[in-house]
Amino acid sequence: MAVQPQKRQGFALSYIEVRGVNKFFTVRKKRSRGALFREKETVHALKDLSLDIEQGELVGYIGPNGAGKSTTVKILSGILTPEEGTVTVGGRVPWISRKNHVRRIGVVFGQRSQLWWDVPIQDSFSLLRDIYRVPDGAYQKRLGELTEALQLGDLLRTPLRLCSLGQRMRAELCGSLLHSPELLFLDEPTIGLDAVSKLALRDFLRWENGQRGTTILLTTHDMEDITALSSRVMVLGHGRLLYDGAMRDLLARYDTQRTAAVRYEAPVELSGLPAGCQVARQGETFLVTYSPQAVAAGEVLERLRLAGPIAELTIQPQSVDHLIARMYREMEL
Amino acid sequence: MRAYYSIFRMRRRMETQYRGAVLGGIICQVFFGLILVAVYRAMYAGRPQSMPIEHVASYVWLQQAFFRMLLSNDPDLLDKIRTGGIAYDLCRPVHLYGYYYARILAQKLMGSLLRAVPMLAFALLLPRGWGLSLPAGAPALLCALAALALGLLCMSALENLTMGFTMRTLDHRGMQAMMNLLTITFSGNLLPLTLFPDSWQRVITLLPYAQLLDAPIRLYTGDSALSLAPGILLLQAVWTVVLVLAGCLLWRVNQRRLIIQGG
Numbered sequence: 248m249a250v251q252p253q254k255r256q257g258f259a260l261s262y263i264e265v266r267g268v269n270k271f272f273t274v275r276k277k278r279s280r281g282a283l284f285r286e287k288e289t290v291h292a293l294k295d296l297s298l299d300i301e302q303g304e305l306v307g308y309i310g311p312n313g314a315g316k317s318t319t320v321k322i323l324s325g326i327l328t329p330e331e332g333t334v335t336v337g338g339r340v341p342w343i344s345r346k347n348h349v350r351r352i353g354v355v356f357g358q359r360s361q362l363w364w365d366v367p368i369q370d371s372f373s374l375l376r377d378i379y380r381v382p383d384g385a386y387q388k389r390l391g392e393l394t395e396a397l398q399l400g401d402l403l404r405t406p407l408r409l410c411s412l413g414q415r416m417r418a419e420l421c422g423s424l425l426h427s428p429e430l431l432f433l434d435e436p437t438i439g440l441d442a443v444s445k446l447a448l449r450d451f452l453r454w455e456n457g458q459r460g461t462t463i464l465l466t467t468h469d470m471e472d473i474t475a476l477s478s479r480v481m482v483l484g485h486g487r488l489l490y491d492g493a494m495r496d497l498l499a500r501y502d503t504q505r506t507a508a509v510r511y512e513a514p515v516e517l518s519g520l521p522a523g524c525q526v527a528r529q530g531e532t533f534l535v536t537y538s539p540q541a542v543a544a545g546e547v548l549e550r551l552r553l554a555g556p557i558a559e560l561t562i563q564p565q566s567v568d569h570l571i572a573r574m575y576r577e578m579e580l
Numbered sequence: 581m582r583a584y585y586s587i588f589r590m591r592r593r594m595e596t597q598y599r600g601a602v603l604g605g606i607i608c609q610v611f612f613g614l615i616l617v618a619v620y621r622a623m624y625a626g627r628p629q630s631m632p633i634e635h636v637a638s639y640v641w642l643q644q645a646f647f648r649m650l651l652s653n654d655p656d657l658l659d660k661i662r663t664g665g666i667a668y669d670l671c672r673p674v675h676l677y678g679y680y681y682a683r684i685l686a687q688k689l690m691g692s693l694l695r696a697v698p699m700l701a702f703a704l705l706l707p708r709g710w711g712l713s714l715p716a717g718a719p720a721l722l723c724a725l726a727a728l729a730l731g732l733l734c735m736s737a738l739e740n741l742t743m744g745f746t747m748r749t750l751d752h753r754g755m756q757a758m759m760n761l762l763t764i765t766f767s768g769n770l771l772p773l774t775l776f777p778d779s780w781q782r783v784i785t786l787l788p789y790a791q792l793l794d795a796p797i798r799l800y801t802g803d804s805a806l807s808l809a810p811g812i813l814l815l816q817a818v819w820t821v822v823l824v825l826a827g828c829l830l831w832r833v834n835q836r837r838l839i840i841q842g843g
Contacts, residue, residue: 406597
C-alpha cells in the first residue's frame with residue numbers, strides 16, 4: 248500500500264519538500280565462521296521517499312524500529328546525504344548549505360546529549376548561545392521564556408550529572424530552542440520520562456508550536472505523544488511512507504474492536520450473545536469483545552443485562568498501542 | 581570566533597570541576613620527574629654524556645609539567661564518534677574542523693596550565709642538578725615560549741588528524757595506541773631526544789612529535805643556539821600548516837561519507 252504525499256495546490260514549494268529520496272547503508276556482518284572476513288550487506292534505509300510539510304505544522308512521524316525515521320531526520324538536518332533524490336527545507340538543500348541551514352533548525356536526539364556532563368547547565372547554554380551567535384538581549388529573553396515554560400529555573404546552576412532524566416530532557420529541549428529555530432526535529436523526546444514530565448513536555452511543545460509557529464517533526468514510539476500533539480501523522484515502514492494524513496482517520500481505520508468488561512453480583516452463564524462476539528474470563532469478570540461495525544452496542548448490552556444483575560460494567564476501545572501494533576502487522580512491518 | 585573562544589572558557593570550567601584530579605595529576609607527574617632525574621643522575625655518575633646533567637633535569641621537568649599538552653586525548657570527543665553523539669556537533673553552524681581543533685587546543689592548554697605552574701615552581705626550588713634551571717637567557721625564554729605556542733598548534737593539528745581517521749575506523753583504540761607510542765617516544769618524554777644518537781636526532785627532531793616540547797625545551801636550556809631559533813620556528817609553522825590542511829581535507833571527505841552509529 249503505497250501512499251502519495253498530500254498534493255498541494257499550485258506551484259509554490261512546500262516548506263519541507265522531499266522527493267524520491269533513496270538512502271543506502273553498508274553494514275558489515277561477521278561471518279558465522281572465521282573472524283577475519285566480514286560480509287558486506289547493503290541496507291536500503293529509505294526507498295523512494297517523498298513528503299511535504301508546511302510551515303507551522305506539528306507532524307508526528309511514526310514507524311517500528313529501523314523504519315528509517317531517524318535517517319530521515321538526519322537527512323533533513325544536513326548530517327547525512329542521500330544517494331538519490333532531492334530535499335529542500337525553506338528553499339535550502341540541507342547538506343549543501345549546511346551551516347546556513349543548521350543555524351535555523353533545532354534538533355533533539357532523545358537518546359544523546361548535547362549538554363556538557365560536568366558543568367552547570369547554564370554554562371552549556373552559554374556555549375550554545377555563542378555557537379549560534381544569539382545576541383545577548385535576545386538570549387536573556389528567550390532563556391527566561393524557556394526556563395519558565397520548562398520549569399528549569401532552579402536547575403540552571405546544577406551540573407548536568409546531578410539532574411534526573413526528566414530534568415535532563417527538559418534542559419536538552421531548552422538547549423535546542425535557545426536560538427529560536429524555525430524548525431524543530433524531536434527524535435523520541437519523551438523516552439524514559441515520568442507521567443508528569445511527559446505532560447509538561449507536551450504542553451510546552453503545543454505552546455512553542457502555537458505561539459511561535461515553530462514547525463515540529465516529532466518522532467516517537469509513544470502513541471500518546473502523537474494523539475495528544477499532532478493532527479497529522481506519517482507512518483514509515485521499511486523505508487517507505489505508508490500513511491500520511493490525519494491521526495483520527497488512521498485510528499478510525501483500525502479501531503474495529505471494543506471490549507466490554509462485566510462483573511455480576513452472582514455467578515451466571517452468558518449465552519445468546521450476537522454472532523461475532525468473543526467471550527473470555529478473567530476471574531469473576533467476563534470480557535466480551537465485539538466489533539462496533541458489525542454489532543450494535545445496545546444488542547450486546549441487552550444480552551448482558553438479561554444474564555443477571557450487573558455489579559460493574561465498562562466498555563473500552565483498544566489502546567492506541569494495540570491499534571498501531573495491528574496496523575504494523577497488517578502493513579507487514 | 582566567539583564560538584571557538586567559548587570552547588576555551590568551557591574547558592577551563594571543566595578543569596576546575598575536578599580539583600582532586602588536578603592535584604593527583606601533579607603528584608603523579610612530580611613523582612615521575614623525581615624518579616627520572618634520579619635515574620639520569622645515576623647514569624651520569626657512571627658515564628657523563630655530552631649534555632650537562634642540569635639540562636637533562638630541566639628537560640625532564642619541563643616534559644613532566646606539560647605532559648597534559650603532549651598526551652591528552654579528549655575522551656568525550658572519541659566517545660562521541662564511537663556512540664554517534666557527534667550527530668549533535670554536525671548540526672551546529674560552525675566549521676567542524678575548527679570546532680574540534682578549538683576543543684583539542686583548549687583541552688591541552690587549559691589542562692596543562694593548571695598543572696604546569698605549581699610543578700615548575702616546585703622544580704625551581706630543587707637543588708641544582710636535580711631541579712629546573714633558569715633559562716639560558718631572556719631571548720632564549722621568549723623563543724622557547726614562541727616555540728611552545730607553535731608546537732601546541734602543531735600537536736593539536738596532529739591530534740585532530742587522528743580524530744579524522746578515528747571517524748573512519750570508528751574505534752579509537754588502535755589509532756590512539758599507535759599515536760601515543762609515537763608521541764611518547766619521539767617527543768622526548770620517554771628519553772630526552774638530546775640523549776639519542778646524533779644521527780637519529782637529525783631525523784627525529786624534524787618530526788612533528790618533537791615540535792611540541794623538545795624544540796622549546798632545547799631553546800630554553802640553550803642546547804639549541806639562538807641563531808637556530810628562526811629555523812626551528814619555521815619548521816614548526818610548516819608542519820602546522822601541512823597538518824591543518826591535511827586535517828581539513830580529511831574532515832571534508834569524512835562528512836560526505838558519514839554514518840552515525842547507534843541509530
